[in-house]
Structures are given as structure tokens and as C-alpha cells.
Amino acid sequence: xxxxxxxxxxxxxxxxxxxxxxxxxxxxxxxxxxxxxxxxxxxxxxxxxxxxxxxxxxxxxxxxxxxxxxxxxxxxxxxxxxxxxxxxxxxxxxxxxxxxxxxxxxxxxxxxxxxxxxxxxxxxxxxxxxxxxxxxxxxxxxxxxxxxxxxxxxxxxxxxxxxxxxxxxxxxxxxxxxxxxxxxxxxxxxxxxxxxxxxxxxxxxxxxxxxxxxxxxxxxxxxxxxxxxxxxxxxxxxxxxxxxxxxxxxxxxxxxxxxxxxxxxxxxxxxxxxxxxxxxxxxxxxxxxxxxxxxx
Amino acid sequence: xxxxxxxxxxxxxxxxxxxxxxxxxxxxxxxxxxxxxxxxxxxxxxxxxxxxxxxxxxxxxxxxxxxxxxxxxxxxxxxxxxxxxxxxxxxxxxxxxxxxxxxxxxxxxxxxxxxxxxxxxxxxxxxxxxxxxxxxxxxxxxxxxxxxxxxxxxxxxxxxxxxxxxxxxxxxxxxxxxxxxxxxxxxxxxxxxxxxxxxxxxxxxxxxxxxxxxxxxxxxxxxxxxxxxxxxxxxxxxxxxxxxxxxxxxxxxxxxxxxxxxxxxxxxxxxxxxxxxxxxxxxxxxxxxxxxxxxxxxxxxxxxxxxxxxxxxxxxxxxxxxxxxxxxxxxxxxxxxxxxx
Amino acid sequence: xxxxxxxxxxxxxxxxxxxxxxxxxxxxxxxxxxxxxxxxxxxxxxxxxxxxxxxxxxxxxxxxxxxxxxxxxxxxxxxxxxxxxxxxxxxxxxxxxxxxxxxxxxxxxxxxxxxxxxxxxxxxxxxxxxxxxxxxxxxxxxxxxxxxxxxxxxxxxxxxxxxxxxxxxxxxxxxxxxxxxxxxxxxxxxxxxxxxxxxxxxxxxxxxxxxxxxxxxxxxxxxxxxxxxxxxxxx
Ligand SMILES: Nc1ncnc2c1ncn2[C@@H]1O[C@H](COP(=O)(O)OP(=O)(O)O)[C@@H](O)[C@H]1O
Ligand SMILES: [Mg+2]
Numbered sequence: 001x002x003x004x005x006x007x008x009x010x011x012x013x014x015x016x017x018x019x020x021x022x023x024x025x026x027x028x029x030x031x032x033x034x035x036x037x038x039x040x041x042x043x044x045x046x047x048x049x050x051x052x053x054x055x056x057x058x059x060x061x062x063x064x065x066x067x068x069x070x071x072x073x074x075x076x077x078x079x080x081x082x083x084x085x086x087x088x089x090x091x092x093x094x095x096x097x098x099x100x101x102x103x104x105x106x107x108x109x110x111x112x113x114x115x116x117x118x119x120x121x122x123x124x125x126x127x128x129x130x131x132x133x134x135x136x137x138x139x140x141x142x143x144x145x146x147x148x149x150x151x152x153x154x155x156x157x158x159x160x161x162x163x164x165x166x167x168x169x170x171x172x173x174x175x176x177x178x179x180x181x182x183x184x185x186x187x188x189x190x191x192x193x194x195x196x197x198x199x200x201x202x203x204x205x206x207x208x209x210x211x212x213x214x215x216x217x218x219x220x221x222x223x224x225x226x227x228x229x230x231x232x233x234x235x236x237x238x239x240x241x242x243x244x245x246x247x248x249x250x251x252x253x254x255x256x257x258x259x260x261x262x263x264x265x266x267x268x269x270x271x272x273x274x275x276x277x278x279x280x281x282x283x284x285x286x287x288x289x290x291x292x293x294x295x296x
Numbered sequence: 297x298x299x300x301x302x303x304x305x306x307x308x309x310x311x312x313x314x315x316x317x318x319x320x321x322x323x324x325x326x327x328x329x330x331x332x333x334x335x336x337x338x339x340x341x342x343x344x345x346x347x348x349x350x351x352x353x354x355x356x357x358x359x360x361x362x363x364x365x366x367x368x369x370x371x372x373x374x375x376x377x378x379x380x381x382x383x384x385x386x387x388x389x390x391x392x393x394x395x396x397x398x399x400x401x402x403x404x405x406x407x408x409x410x411x412x413x414x415x416x417x418x419x420x421x422x423x424x425x426x427x428x429x430x431x432x433x434x435x436x437x438x439x440x441x442x443x444x445x446x447x448x449x450x451x452x453x454x455x456x457x458x459x460x461x462x463x464x465x466x467x468x469x470x471x472x473x474x475x476x477x478x479x480x481x482x483x484x485x486x487x488x489x490x491x492x493x494x495x496x497x498x499x500x501x502x503x504x505x506x507x508x509x510x511x512x513x514x515x516x517x518x519x520x521x522x523x524x525x526x527x528x529x530x531x532x533x534x535x536x537x538x539x540x541x542x543x544x545x546x547x548x549x550x551x552x553x554x555x556x557x558x559x560x561x562x563x564x565x566x567x568x569x570x571x572x573x574x575x576x577x578x579x580x581x582x583x584x585x586x587x588x589x590x591x592x593x594x595x596x597x598x599x600x601x602x603x604x605x606x607x608x609x610x611x612x613x614x615x616x617x618x619x620x621x622x623x624x625x626x627x628x629x630x631x632x633x634x635x636x637x
Numbered sequence: 638x639x640x641x642x643x644x645x646x647x648x649x650x651x652x653x654x655x656x657x658x659x660x661x662x663x664x665x666x667x668x669x670x671x672x673x674x675x676x677x678x679x680x681x682x683x684x685x686x687x688x689x690x691x692x693x694x695x696x697x698x699x700x701x702x703x704x705x706x707x708x709x710x711x712x713x714x715x716x717x718x719x720x721x722x723x724x725x726x727x728x729x730x731x732x733x734x735x736x737x738x739x740x741x742x743x744x745x746x747x748x749x750x751x752x753x754x755x756x757x758x759x760x761x762x763x764x765x766x767x768x769x770x771x772x773x774x775x776x777x778x779x780x781x782x783x784x785x786x787x788x789x790x791x792x793x794x795x796x797x798x799x800x801x802x803x804x805x806x807x808x809x810x811x812x813x814x815x816x817x818x819x820x821x822x823x824x825x826x827x828x829x830x831x832x833x834x835x836x837x838x839x840x841x842x843x844x845x846x847x848x849x850x851x852x853x854x855x856x857x858x859x860x861x862x863x864x865x866x867x868x869x870x871x872x
Contacts, residue, residue: 035426085613091425092355093612096555100612103548104605107598115597166732167739170725176687177723182711182740182789220544224437227430235427265445272438279431280419 002134009132010253011246013141016148017203019245021222022229023155024199026241028192029230030172032087034094038078038102039226040219042071042197046204047214048109050120060123068201074105075197076190083189102219109216117213126209140209147206151199152242159238164191172236228271232278234285243286298627302480305626309476309566313339317469329465335573336468337530339566342553343472343479344522346565349554351488352512353495354425357547358417358432359523361439362409364542366524367531370405371459372449374398374532379458386448398462402528409524413517421509421516436547443539450539457536463529471529475522479562480624487514545601549576552604556611558618563625568618572604579603638663638793638824639684639715644693646679646848653679655848656693661793666815666825668835668856671845677828678720680845681795684826685717686710697793712740716791720798720828724778724785726771730762733770733781737788748788755784758814776807783814794818797828812838836860 028036049067056063082097128139159165164187170178171188179185200222207222208214225248233244251274255267263270278286313336320332345359375383377395396404420431443450450456482488491511531537549572557568579600586596611618639661646654654676661667671677683690686707695703697713705713725733734755738748756763759780765773770781779799786794796815800808808831816838819825829835836842839856852859 029426033426035430081609086616089612089616092349092353092559093616095355095429096551097609097612099548099551100605100608103544103601104609107601107605110598111596111602163735163739163742166728166736169728170736173725173727174723176707177719177725178736179707180685180687180711180717180719181736181785182708183736184708185706220437224434228434231423231427231430231434235424266441268441269438272434275431275434276416276419279423279427283419283422283427284424285427 005133006135006137007253007257009135009137009141009145010256011250012148013137013144014253015246015249016144017206017245018225018229018249019242020148020151020199020203021226022233022241022245023152023238024196024203025226026230026233026235026238027168027199028196030236030238031168031175031188031192032083032094034083034087034091035098036078036083036196037095037098037223038082038105039196039200040221040223041102041105042074042078042200042219043204043207043222044105044109044214044216044219045074046071046201047120047208047218048113048118050205050208051113051118051214054119054121060121063121064205067205068198071201071204072194072197075193075200079189079193106216106219113216115216117211117215119213120208122209122212126212140206144206147202151202155195155199155238168192228275230285232275232285234287237285237287240285240287247286298484301624301627302484303626305563305624306477306480308625309563310473312566312570313469313472313476317465320465331573331577333463333465333468333533334577335569336465336472337463337526337533338550338553338569338573339472340468340475340526340529341523341550342557342569343475343562343565344519344526345550345554346559346562347479347482347522348512348515348519349559350561350565351483351491351495351515353492354432354512355429355551356432356516356519357429358413358435358439359519360542360547360550361436362413362520362523363527363530363546364439364443364539365409365412365520366402366405366527367537367542368405368443368450368456368527369408369524370398370401370528371456371531373404374401374460374462375458376460383456383458384449384451386451388448391449398460398532402525402532405528406521406524409527410517410521413520414513417516417520418509418513421512436543440539440543443542453539455536455538459532459535461532461535463533468529468533471525475525476562476566478518478522479565482515482518483562487511491515548601549604552608554618555608556618558620560617560622561620561624563623564618564620567620571619575607576600576604638665638698639826640694640696641680641684642694642696644680644683644695645691646676646683646688647691653848654683654690657845657848657850659843659850659853661824661826664819664822664824665840666819666827666838668832668839668842669826669828669845670830670832670835670842670859671851673830675845676848677845678797681717681797681826681828682719684710685715685795687717687719711789711791714792715795716786716789716793717795718782718786718797718799720801722775722778722782722801724770724773724781727769729767730770730773730781731766733785734762734788737785740789747790751788751790755787758817759784776803776811779803779807779811780814783811783818787818791823793824793826795826795828798830799827800829800831800834808834833860 025036025039046067049070050063053063053066078098078101082101083094086093086097126140129136130139159169167178167183168188168191171183203222229244229248230241232247233240251271252267255270259267316332316335320328341363345356348356372391373394373396375395377393380387380392416435420428423431444453490506494506494508494511553568553572554565556572557566558564583596583599642658644654644657657680669677669680682688684695686705686709689704693703694701697715702710702713734752741748761777762781762784765777770778773781783799799811812834815825815827827835827839836856836859841854842856842859843850844852844859
């Protein structure tokens with residue numbers, strides 16, 4: 001029973017983080033049909049902002065807010081540098097510009113800060129543990145679960161109830177038609193990048209809590225997680241991204257429990273095999289997403 | 297098939313490679329020789345990537361992963377028996393006594409990579425373009441994970457050393473020329489033509505009964521085999537390496553060369569490789585000089601990548617097809633109007 | 638209200654519209670007729686800003702609007718109903734209508750009144766308000782896209798083949814709605830292949846052939862011209 005509860009908490013905590021990461025990627029993909037390879041760098045930027053603010057007398061929550069804001073701004077800048085100028089040219093062009101932008105940001109960090117990890121300030125609560133029905137778990141995990149629940153609910157509310165959310169869903173289904181109803185293309189796209197940055201920034205705070213440090217390559221794992229989760233989930237569906245995130249967490253956590261120690265380091269390879277099997281069965285992913293629709 | 301233009305393209309592309317090799321022989325400079333060999337190996341890698349990307353129209357990130365597979369597979373076979381105990385302490389006993397000629401080892405590495413690519417890539421070729429790119433990226437990460445942790449054959453994250461230095465300029469240049477020829481021929485082959493047609497109109501291609509995944513798969517396997525050739529050659533040139541040599545940084549550089557030159561043409565791949573390799577050597581020298589002069593507190597790292605990233609973004613904005621977007625160099629004269637869409 | 642002159646639309650090497658000129662006066666219902674592929678939809682899409690013409694001039698109330706974005710055209714008072722009948726299938730009927738009023742934030746009362754007006758005009762939509770628009774029948778979807786376009790309170794309505802693929806009785810009802818909208822003072826540019834029916838309700842008409850305006854005049858005259866068939870077929 002305890003082992004089961006432990007497993008559930010692990011899956012939910014990891015899945016919450018994964019789902020938010022995947023959602024941040026899919027919100028842009030759904031509307032533009034373009035993959036943002038510089039997505040992981042939003043997490044890096046959040047980390048370095050925290051590091052740079054580390055010595056300041058600001059309360060942590062304020063530093064965190066500034067760091068998340070920087071992720072939002074970086075998201076919007078990504079649009080302007082890597083997406084907007086080549087958006088209408090080709091899918092591959094955008095993939096490469098965003099990959100180049102990602103390399104640019106990483107190497108800028110390498111050049112201007114350091115190749116070595118830098119520690120980020122975190123509140124004490126992040127390193128505490130609690131006992132819950134016989135299970136000992138980091139408080140951070142519970143914070144992650146709570147954050148995921150709140151953010152997913154807020155996000156669903158925004159998409160279902162607000163006019164902006166409606167406009168974004170409409171644009172995801174048929175961008176040109178949405179524009180012909182007066183929905184400004186730039187508003188929708190900027191909002192998508194801003195939301196993407198917001199989700200990445202908040203996830204970053206939780207993600208950084210694991211190692212309490214930031215290095216130029218920190219964005220890679222979240223990027224990969226978001227990629228795999230969205231491919232399993234179905235690329236174009238917001239629900240799919242969330243489901244894919246939790247499913248990936250389930251696979252990862254199961255492997256953590258099942259694999260013997262000497263195979264554990266190959267976990268990613270096993271996860272990837274599982275993903276290939278899912279794709280053999282369903283090349284479109286688990287959830288189809290909105291019908292029809294082309295890129296702008 | 298435009299045999300004459302094909303032959304002309306090949307000759308025009310072979311010329312600079314031969315000229316470079318000749319010049320290096322003549323100059324007898326070790327530095328120049330190093331640059332020339334690097335360039336030839338880059339040609340193999342970039343033209344190999346063009347085989348898939350140029351024909352299928354899909355970006356693949358896994359390419360450099362297969363370069364790694366080729367390099368490690370060849371290394372396991374070619375490291376001399378007496379070195380193996382030190383270089384690969386955990387090696388399976390079965391392989392301990394094996395030490396074949398580097399050339400044989402490189403070709404075996406090519407076969408291993410082609411086999412791996414053939415097995416893992418088929419399901420991926422059915423995916424839509426974005427999902428295909430994403431999974432190829434995941435594949436790169438997985439191959440990297442394997443290289444990092446499969447200590448028995450890779451020595452783990454540590455440097456693997458002891459490869460015989462077998463890659464001469466002649467060998468590298470010969471391989472580059474062969475790969476250019478293969479890429480040109482593949483492009484004009486039935487598979488290549490159908491792939492390029494299907495890229496422009498997937499629905500029409502499907503309607504005439506073309507099975508796109510199968511075509512893509514052939515291109516992918518060929519491309520991976522060429523990458524492994526590049527890996528084997530590089531391994532026997534540099535003689536020691538670690539898994540991080542086959543990861544995002546190298547992927548980025550190879551992709552940059554292809555994009556700047558023009559992914560749709562073999563000529564573009566060759567041109568891009570020449571330009572970027574030379575620019576890179578220049579920038580590396582600057583970086584080195586800056587570090588030696590100690591103008592800055594720490595080491596200057598990443599400058600080269602920053603420059604290449606900026607160049608790539610600018611290129612894609614201003615000239616999205618690269619320098620040679622549609623026509624091979626041997627066809628430039630007659631089909632000029634088509635080259636500017 | 639609308640003057641188009643020398644309009645050129647190209648898709649790569651295809652010249653879909655070749656120097657077309659037409660005008661629609663305030664409160665007029667003008668039909669744009671022509672065979673399949675004549676360039677009618679391209680003309681309409683160019684006016685709506687959904688594609689960028691290669692050359693020409695488009696004036697709305699005397700102001701040049703060529704190359705204006707589609708979102709701006711709506712704000713200038715021109716609403717478009719494309720022939721593809723693009724409802725947002727996963728959004729409910731109500732949400733589709735709400736999006737139609739996207740440009741009118743701050744006018745909640747006006748929007749609510751217009752919504753009432755549209756629901757009164759198309760009662761089926763009221764019944765289906767909470768249903769995903771993708772579940773509507775073709776005729777209902779056509780009503781929805783017209784109602785949705787009207788929610789922006791346009792002065793000029795661009796209608797692309799509203800009768801396409803619908804049963805005759807439904808077509809009758811849709812044409813009746815068009816007449817009603819026009820009577821309420823709306824200016825309409827109606828693209829149709831269904832010439833007889835369009836000419837019956839239009840004031841004036843243009844006939845397009847291979848990207849050019851081949852004939853124009855009062856609807857009655859065009860309808861009376863015996864060579865209509867020929868104009869269509871390019872004889
Ligand atoms: N998106 C497009 N791409 C290429 N050609 C197009 C496109 N849309 C229309 N065309 C071509 O332009 C011409 C005019 O089409 P269209 O404006 O749709 O005519 P109509 O609405 O009168 O049937 C046709 O020959 C059609 O094939
Ligand atoms: Mg039409």
C-alpha cells in the first residue's frame with residue numbers, strides 16, 4: 001500500500017511537471033504548426049535570472065516572479081527572432097532558426113556566465129520532506145502537484161471561457177478564418193508565446209528545485225520531455241499534451257521501479273522504445289486534436 | 297536522366313576537393329592537412345545529411361548519432377588487441393581478441409549503423425513532419441545515452457583512445473568524392489525522384505500508389521550509413537574521442553553547413569561545407585588567440601557557435617533555400633530562371 | 638462603397654484574376670457570377686485581405702485597402718463568408734457567434750442585441766447553441782457562418798457561394814435571409830454559380846470568365862441576355 005502510494009505521488013509530481021512542459025510547447029505548435037526548439041532555453045533563462053538575482057535582498061517570491069517574467073519575454077523574443085521572419089517560408093526553416101536560436105542562447109550563457117553550473121536561490125521549503133500516510137516525500141513534489149492542478153485549471157478556464165482563449169482555439173483550428181473574424185494574428189501568436197513562457201518559467205522554478213543549480217544545457221531534458229509527451233499525446237491537442245505528460249511520467253516512474261540498477265542508466269532508451277511502440281500503434285498520437293486547418 | 301549534367305555537376309564538385317588535396321600535398325603543412333581532412337570528413341557528413349533532408353524534405357537530428365555509432369563500432373574492431381585492456385577495460389571477452397584493419401572496421405561500422413537505422417527508423421518515417429523531426433531528436437538523445445552508458449563498448453563518458461591513425465588525406469578525399477557521387481545518383485534515382493515529387497505533393501504521390509514511408513526509410517538508412525562512414529573516418533583521424541563529440545554541437549555545425557549551402561542540392565551541401573569549415577577554422581583561431589592573450593578573465597568559449605547561429609538565422613531569413621536552392625552546379629547555366637522561386 | 642480596379646491575383650505561375658474591376662454602391666446587392674475556376678473566390682478573398690493581390694486597387698469608402706490584413710478589414714466594416722463554410726467545429730455554436738463579435742469589445746449591449754436578432758433570424762441556431770458547430774448540418778453551418786459574420790456588424794458582406802452543396806429548400810431559405818439582410822440596409826457582394834437565383838435577388842451583376850470581367854449590367858439585363866450560357870462557357 002505504501003509502495004503504491006509512493007508510486008502515485010511520484011507519478012503525479014513528475015507528470016504534473018511534464019504536463020506543464022508539454023502544454024507550453026503545444027500551445028505554440030497548435031496555432032502555428034511550428035515546433036519551438038528554443039523552448040528549453042526558457043527554463044535556462046529562468047534559472048540564470050534567479051542566479052543573477054541571488055545576491056539581491058529581494059524576497060524569493062519576487063525574484064521568482066522576475067525570473068518567470070524573463071521567461072515570458074524570452075518566449076516573445078523567440079517569436080520575433082526565430083519565427084516571425086521565416087514563418088511563411090517553410091516548416092524546416094523555422095525548426096532550424098529556433099534550433100539556432102537555442103544554440104545562440106546556450107552559447108551566450110556559456111560565453112557570458114560560465115560553462116559550469118551556478119547555484120540558484122531557493123526557499124527552504126523546497127528541500128524539506130514530509131510524511132504522508134507512511135510515505136516520505138519532498139515537499140517540492142507536493143508543491144509541484146498543487147501547482148500543476150492550479151495551472152491546468154486556470155489554463156482550461158482561460159481557453160474555455162475567455163474571448164482570448166476562444167480566439168486561440170479558433171486560430172488553432174483555422175488561422176485565416178479567425179483573422180477574417182477580426183482576431184489579430186499577432187495578438188494570438190504573442191499570447192501563445194507568452195503563455196508558453198509563463199508555463200516554462202513556472203515549471204523551471206520547480207525543476208530547478210531538484211539540483212538547485214543552473215547550467216547552459218539545463219533546458220535539454222525538459223525540451224525532450226515536452227517533445228515526447230506531445231508526440232505521444234498527439235501534437236495538436238492541448239488535452240493530448242497533458243495526457244502525454246502524465247503517461248510519460250508513468251512510464252518513467254515505472255521503469256525507475258522495475259529496472260535493475262545497472263539498466264537504470266538506459267532508462268531513456270527504454271522510454272523511447274515504449275514511445276516507438278505507441279507510435280507504431282497510433283502514428284497520430286493518442287488524441288487527434290482539432291480537425292482540419294492549415295498553417296498561416 | 298540528365299546524365300551529362302550529372303557528370304558535369306560531379307566534376308565541378310570534385311574539382312575543389314581535388315585542388316585542395318593537391319595544394320596540401322604541395323604545401324606540406326600539417327595544419328593545412330588537418331584542415332583539409334576535417335573538411336573532407338565534414339563533406340561526408342553534410343552530404344550524407346543532404347541525402348535524407350534534401351530528398352525527403354524532413355529535418356533529421358539523428359544523423360550525428362549515427363556518426364557516433366559508426367565511430368564507436370569501428371573503434372571496437374580496430375583498436376589493437378594489446379591496447380584493448382586499457383582502452384576498453386569492460387569489453388566483452390568475445391571482442392577482446394578482435395583487431396581488424398581500420399578500413400574493414402570502418403566499413404563494419406557503416407553496416408552496424410545502417411542496421412540500427414533500418415530497425416529503429418521505420419515507424420518514425422510514417423509520422424507527420426513535425427512529429428518526425430521531434431522523434432529524430434529523441435533518437436539522437438537516445439543514441440547519446442547509449443554511448444554514454446554502454447561502457448563495455450564505449451568506455452562510457454570517458455575518452456576512448458587507442459584507435460590507429462589511419463585516415464589519410466587521400467582516404468578522406470576519396471570518401472568525400474564517393475559520397476558526393478552517391479548523393480548525386482541517389483537524387484536522380486527512382487527513389488530520389490519519387491521522394492522529391494512526394495515532398496511537393498504528398499496527396500498526389502499517395503494517389504499514384506507511392507508508399508512514402510518506404511521511400512523515406514531508404515533515404516534515411518543510406519543517410520545513416522554515410523554518417524557512420526564519416527564517423528569511422530573521423531575516429532581514425534582524431535584517434536581518441538568521447539560521446540560528447542556526437543551530440544548537439546556537432547549536429548548544429550553540420551546542419552548549419554547544409555542550410556547555408558542549400559539543403560535541396562548536393563552542390564549546396566558541398567559549398568556550405570567549404571564556407572563554414574573555413575570560417576570555423578578562422579573563428580577558432582580567433583578564439584584561441586583571445587584565450588592566449590587572456591584579455592578576459594575566463595576562457596572564451598562558444599563564440600564560434602554564436603557566430604554560426606547568427607549566420608544561420610540571417611541566412612534563413614534572407615535566403616531560405618541556401619546559396620544553391622534548386623539547381624545542381626552542373627545545371628546552373630541552363631536552368632537559371634528556375635533557381636529563384 | 639467598394640471599388641475594385643485592375644485586380645491581379647496569382648498563385649505561383651497561375652493567373653487566377655487578370656485585371657478585374659468592379660464596384661458595389663451603398664446598399665446594393667451585387668452578384669458576381671461565373672463558372673467554376675473563373676476567379677470569383679480569389680477576387681473575394683483579395684477584397685477580404687485573406688490573400689495579397691499582385692496588382693490593382695481596392696477602395697473601401699474611397700480609402701485604398703489593398704494589402705490590408707484580414708483582421709483590419711473586419712474593423713473597416715467588411716465581413717467575409719468563405720465558400721469553405723469555415724465554422725470552428727470544436728467550438729460550440731454560441732462560441733462561434735461570440736467570436737464573430739470579437740472586434741466589438743466594450744459594446745456588450747449591442748452585441749447581445751445583435752445576437753438576439755441573429756438567433757431570431759436563424760431559430761435552429763438557438764436550439765443548437767451549446768452544441769459543437771461541427772455537428773451541424775451543411776445548411777445549419779451556412780446559417781451559422783452568415784450569422785457569425787453579421788456579429789461584427791459589417792457594412793459590407795462578402796458572401797461566397799452560400800448555396801454550394803445545399804438542398805434546394807435550404808437554398809431558398811438562405812436566399813430569403815440574404816434579401817432580408819439587404820432590406821435592413823446591408824451592402825452585399827454575392828458570389829454564385831447558381832446564376833438564375835442570384836440574378837433574381839441582385840440589383841446588378843458581373844460575369845467573370847478566366848479571371849476577367851466578361852460582362853456587367855443590371856441583373857435583369859444580364860438575366861435577359863441569351864448568351865449567358867456562352868459567357869459562362871467562354872464561347
Ligand atoms: N490556393 C490556390 N493555389 C493555386 N491555385 C489556386 C488556388 N486557389 C485557386 N486557384 C486557381 O485559381 C483559379 C481561380 O480559382 P477561384 O478563385 O477559386 O475560382 P472560382 O471561385 O471562380 O471557382 C482556378 O484556376 C484555381 O485552380
Ligand atoms: Mg469559388
